[in-house]
Amino acid sequence: MSPEPTGREPTGREPTGRAGEPTAADRASYVEILVQQAIRRGDFDDLPGAGKPLEGLGGTDPDWWIRRKIEREQLTGLGPPALLLRVEAAGLDDRLDGMHREQDVRDALADFNARVVAARRQLLGGPPVVTPTRDVDAEVAAWRDRRDARTRALAEEGARRRAAEEAERRRRRWWRRG
Numbered sequence: 001m002s003p004e005p006t007g008r009e010p011t012g013r014e015p016t017g018r019a020g021e022p023t024a025a026d027r028a029s030y031v032e033i034l035v036q037q038a039i040r041r042g043d044f045d046d047l048p049g050a051g052k053p054l055e056g057l058g059g060t061d062p063d064w065w066i067r068r069k070i071e072r073e074q075l076t077g078l079g080p081p082a083l084l085l086r087v088e089a090a091g092l093d094d095r096l097d098g099m100h101r102e103q104d105v106r107d108a109l110a111d112f113n114a115r116v117v118a119a120r121r122q123l124l125g126g127p128p129v130v131t132p133t134r135d136v137d138a139e140v141a142a143w144r145d146r147r148d149a150r151t152r153a154l155a156e157e158g159a160r161r162r163a164a165e166e167a168e169r170r171r172r173r174w175w176r177r178g
Contacts, residue, residue, distance in 0.1 A: 063127075080126035081119040088112065089131045096143050097150075105143050109136045 022030070038044060061067070063080075070078055077084070092112060099105050113133040120129045 081115075081122065082127040082129045082131070085116055085119055085129060085131040089134075092134070093142075093146075096139070097146055099143075102140060102144075105140055106136055109134050109139050 066079065067083070069075070089112075092108075096105050096108060099108065113136070116129065116131050116133050119131075
């Protein structure tokens with residue numbers, strides 16, 4: 001195999017843009033030659049995804065590419081308000097569960113509701129805002145219930161652990177007596 005050419009010198013017979021620079025047609029033919037050589041060498045054989053359709057081309061969403069980029073790169077704070085609010089609404093309960101005071105939960109819900117209402121009023125276009133506002137009192141009650149359930153589960157787990165440790169200690173004492 002001969003080494004790959006790194007550049008092509010004009011022969012003087014070919015038209016060039018500026019002195020010594022190849023034209024776009026020269027560059028295109030050079031790239032075509034490199035691609036054909038790579039095909040003959042088998043550089044494009046057994047590539048992942050060969051013969052499979054490209055993902056995401058069958059949908060009717062014109063913004064599919066930006067949604068995929070946001071998901072793949074795990075970017076936050078980018079995109080139309082309608083999409084951002086949908087994503088935030090999906091994770092709102094988890095975010096609320098991380099709060100320790102009821103007033104913090106109420107403030108977070110009031111802020112979320114204000115942003116939903118503001119997004120509905122905007123006239124910039126984009127997808128429609130279908131995210132519902134949250135009833136603050138109902139969400140606070142659900143937050144309390146989830147918090148109480150977590151507290152009960154932790155207390156039960158602690159009691160089970162203590163009972164298992166006590167049983168293990170009693171079993172060890174029995175062996176030591178003999």
